Amino acid sequence: MDTLWVDKYRPKSFDDVVGQEEAVRKLKAMAETKTVQHLLFSGPPGVGKTTCALILAKESLGENWQDNFMQLNASDDRKLITIQTKVKEFSRSKPLNSSFKIIFLDEADSLTTEAQQALRRMMEDYGENCRFIFSVNYQSNIIEAIQSRCVIIRFKSLDKSAVFSLIDKISNSENLEIDEEAKEALFNSTMGDLRRLINLMQSIASVSKKITAELVYKSLSKINLDKIDKIFKSALSGDYLSSKKELDDIISQGVSPSEIINAMYNYVINSDIAVEKKIKIIELIAEADYRIIVGATPLIQLNAILAKITEW
Ligand SMILES: Nc1ncnc2c1ncn2[C@@H]1O[C@H](COP(=O)(O)OP(=O)(O)OP(=O)(O)O)[C@@H](O)[C@H]1O
Numbered sequence: 286m287d288t289l290w291v292d293k294y295r296p297k298s299f300d301d302v303v304g305q306e307e308a309v310r311k312l313k314a315m316a317e318t319k320t321v322q323h324l325l326f327s328g329p330p331g332v333g334k335t336t337c338a339l340i341l342a343k344e345s346l347g348e349n350w351q352d353n354f355m356q357l358n359a360s361d362d363r364k365l366i367t368i369q370t371k372v373k374e375f376s377r378s379k380p381l382n383s384s385f386k387i388i389f390l391d392e393a394d395s396l397t398t399e400a401q402q403a404l405r406r407m408m409e410d411y412g413e414n415c416r417f418i419f420s421v422n423y424q425s426n427i428i429e430a431i432q433s434r435c436v437i438i439r440f441k442s443l444d445k446s447a448v449f450s451l452i453d454k455i456s457n458s459e460n461l462e463i464d465e466e467a468k469e470a471l472f473n474s475t476m477g478d479l480r481r482l483i484n485l486m487q488s489i490a491s492v493s494k495k496i497t498a499e500l501v502y503k504s505l506s507k508i509n510l511d512k513i514d515k516i517f518k519s520a521l522s523g524d525y526l527s528s529k530k531e532l533d534d535i536i537s538q539g540v541s542p543s544e545i546i547n548a549m550y551n552y553v554i555n556s557d558i559a560v561e562k563k564i565k566i567i568e569l570i571a572e573a574d575y576r577i578i579v580g581a582t583p584l585i586q587l588n589a590i591l592a593k594i595t596e597w
């Protein structure tokens with residue numbers, strides 16, 4: 286497997302974003318006039334929220350945008366004190382060549398009420414220098430006091446024409462052969478979630494350049510990259526139980542331990558996990574792989590990988 290297609294095909298500008306016309310129109314206007322307010326992006330998974338937040342930051346913060354931008358993944362940085370320290374540190378200095386900085390709280394659904402209340406105060410204390418962007422799956426998971434301070438931008442589940450246009454784009458670029466029936470199957474089985482769509486296309490394309498509806502349905506029951514992604518994200522954020530649950534799901538689908546080990550290895554190699562952690566995870570995978578081959582119990586070995594990551 287080469288690079289992950291979800292990264293390869295992540296839109297670099299608003300013009301590459303499929304669907305989401307209304308959200309894109311508003312965000313483009315903000316980027317052009319460089320007037321960004323506090324924002325709340327809400328919508329289902331895999332429809333472009335994180336993608337659009339990054340594009341908005343790039344286009345509104347100018348050349349050295351990264352100096353003026355901080356992304357906190359709320360599900361990794363759950364501890365209130367971590368958030369407070371990072372926000373304080375970041376907002377202390379003046380923005381560089383821009384009139385504001387952007388703090389992006391991705392996956393903010395998982396913030397506790399207490400953390401949200403603290404963030405609301407930070408919006409007040411640092412609002413002059415900093416704009417806050419929250420991304421959530423459900424708007425109702427955010428306290429009223431934050432909602433009322435934000436412009437709400439709604440992202441929709443992608444419709445058939447948007448999904449088909451992305452399928453065509455990727456098929457052309459990857460030289461895939463695909464018919465209408467297969468496109469329908471892809472659309473029906475991913476429900477407007479483009480991350481799932483792209484991962485599914487990549488996993489099928491790794492076995493066949495010709496995508497058929499039958500292959501789509503067959504590979505759905507196999508390991509999907511989404512699950513592997515969740516296994517590692519949960520483990521890395523210290524949530525062993527969620528991580529184990531995803532592993533159990535894959536095992537219950539009848540996937541063999543060696544297939545899981547291979548899928549984990551491919552995932553980690555191609556992921557954007559920090560390199561020091563990546564090395565440590567690969568060592569854990571290699572160790573489990575070896576032990577399984579010499580006769581250790583696969584399930585225990587797989588769980589041990591997650592348990593060790595959770596402890597870091
Ligand atoms: N509107 C879109 N146009 C083109 N590609 C998209 C779009 N939305 C998502 N994608 C693709 O799906 C991937 C995941 O999208 P993104 O990370 O923006 O989802 P999200 O809405 O933030 O989901 P989540 O709620 O799970 O965080 C992107 O890397 C990109 O490849």
Ligand SMILES: [Mg+2]
Binds near residue numbers: 334336420
């Ligand atoms: Mg996201």
